[in-house]
Amino acid sequence: MSQFDSLIIGEVAQDTNVDYDGTTVHAVGGAVYYSGFAAANTGHKTAVLPKADTAQVDLAAAFAPAPNVTVYPLHSRTSFVTKNVYHTPDRERRTSTVDSVIEPYRTEEVPDIDAAIWHLAGLAAGDIPNEMIPFAARHAMVAIDVQTMLRWVENGGMVYHDWAEKKELLPYVRFLKTDAAEAEILTGLTDRAEAARQLYQWGAKEILITHNTEVLVYDGREIYTCPIRARNLSGRTGRGDTTFAGYINERLTADIPTALRFATALVSLKMETPGPFTGTRADVDAYLKEFY
Template structure:
């Protein structure tokens, strides 16, 4: 079967500690939030992930009629602890508790229009996969999967992507947030950062911020605001926005897809967990946001 989007990345068993020290345990990870967002937009999705045998039970909550899961064995599963220091969940500490095995090119068997490399940490999806996958279809890459690394003491650190200018020309869709964009470009201005990443070769650059989503396409900047009325579902914002954009972009222009992604993620952020709304709800929010 040919899929609209093939997503590669680890599921994460997340521990969330909010600014009032309230703990919540959820199943997350970029491929979880992304698959539900793209499926809700009507696209056929294949997810390739890795889990330890003892954790296979978590899949029961990840069923979606348009999403097929290919779960490969791993010595460990990925688990991440997120501690939020503010009510808006913009400042946080991320600690990697355990990590599943990295992927290899041979494990990517299915064919797809878009290969979404939805890694959580550096090394999970090796850089060596970008070029061969770009020969099969369009490549989408989330910057967190190449910037978030572990130092020699196993502490989480952000490092610039050494191969960015070499590999960005093979990436059709590149996603970053404001903080990651500054690491990559050294620029505080979001529009300037997006345009610089575009000039390095990525065909479309998405940059998310707590206020809006921005896309640079053919040198033009498209923006759409997030209009969520609360932040209870803040975790997974970037993953949801990027996947919604990828799904809608297959049949619509960049500006329309930017508005669609912002609307879908705004709805998602109003409820914890993955987006479980309908396409009709997203289109209605898009119309409301135009007013």
């Protein structure tokens, strides 16, 4: 049995979030941050390998409110510093600008950590180089949020490009996460179920696609969906990270429908409060009983 359920690899971001009404919040963010809290606070033994300029960000302190997380901090001479401006109340449309990015992860700087899943959770192309995927696959089941391959920082902004090496590297991937827009970029298909089938044909074993109405999973045999039932969207940031971390960790012991229902209830509850998920497994179970 592994020491940890999952090891999450990705940089902590220094975020400025400006809501559609002008409300501005400065916060720590990043996929590793939201994923780490979601996994740990639902009872999973979680390790994180966050990277930032440690003179600017106290990485251990960032995860201190999630007591089930073990932090292995990595120093970078630069941090990922970004600003998100949301244009609509549902927070589906945003403009992101990036002031700086981290020095890329290197395989030789990853500690020898025994985890059932290595969850690659970068924020932009280059953060987690392609060679990290087969390297991770030699150690654990690989889970990857494909944003780290599609989002490119260009002229201070964030733009999306297809992942040139997808057909070569997707066969290493046990769990693949995209959102609806990213799935279309990868496959050219607007139908989420068809996109999931295409990604499976290219080699990913289990595909999770998030949308503002539901979460979809495909395992090569059946399409599963579960509706999002958040009562408000004040905690929209970190939606996909929370869903994916909740799902893959639950999959270690649960079947797909059970893990999907739990992860969708988890993210629905999380979206009702800004910041990462700081509740408990009992809170998610209560939400499941009430809304699912």
